[in-house]
Amino acid sequence: MQSIHQNQSFQLLLSITEELIEEKGCHQTTLQDIIKRSGLSKGAIYHYVKSKDELLGLLLRKRLERIGAKFYEKVEQGEHNLHSPLAAISEALRHIHDPKDVTNLIFIYLLSKKDDPTIGEMLTTIYERSVQNSQEWIELGQKNGVIPESLDAEKTATLFTILTYGIRVQTVVSPDLKTFGAEDVFQIMYQTLSKG
Numbered sequence: 001m002q003s004i005h006q007n008q009s010f011q012l013l014l015s016i017t018e019e020l021i022e023e024k025g026c027h028q029t030t031l032q033d034i035i036k037r038s039g040l041s042k043g044a045i046y047h048y049v050k051s052k053d054e055l056l057g058l059l060l061r062k063r064l065e066r067i068g069a070k071f072y073e074k075v076e077q078g079e080h081n082l083h084s085p086l087a088a089i090s091e092a093l094r095h096i097h098d099p100k101d102v103t104n105l106i107f108i109y110l111l112s113k114k115d116d117p118t119i120g121e122m123l124t125t126i127y128e129r130s131v132q133n134s135q136e137w138i139e140l141g142q143k144n145g146v147i148p149e150s151l152d153a154e155k156t157a158t159l160f161t162i163l164t165y166g167i168r169v170q171t172v173v174s175p176d177l178k179t180f181g182a183e184d185v186f187q188i189m190y191q192t193l194s195k196g
Helices: 008-024 031-038 042-048 052-076 083-092 102-111 117-143 153-173 182-195
Strands: none
Touching: 008 031, 008 042, 008 052, 008 102, 031 042, 031 052, 052 083, 052 102, 052 117, 083 117, 083 182, 102 117, 102 153, 117 153, 153 182
8 A cells, every 4th residue: 555655645745745745935935835836725635734834844854855866875885985975975965054944944934933842852853763774774884894983973973963953943044154164074074974
């Protein structure tokens, strides 16, 4: 049986929502806009999500999962070194410095609503999954002998997640301040993982 997340209507819903956020931003995008552009009924949308905020959370999670997919693609291609898989992650994060990037916009929007228990739980889940993904990547590198086993995978994964989340906040709050570029993030990650 097909998961709803693989369903064509659900994918359309995510795609249309992403387009609207790029055009209008999170606050100005309404469910009515999504209904109108997607051609899906209100009932069809509520079959998948309970609110616009839940839809944005799912879109954020999907975009973050793309980063992991790029990493595993390199590993599956036989890239058993640190540089290529890490470069794939770095490439996937290239938009982290774009204040209009959908991931950044959704992240800041949801963060501003974290006092709502549903959104707070959603953000916690996304954060925990981000750390878990990073930890899995590090442990895979340790297993393949490209990252020293002495490195604390969980702490390093947490550090990398905090770094990327911090850059997302800085990008939206102070878009002209470009303290860390994509290459800087790559170098910090590479050096940390190489030294263990």
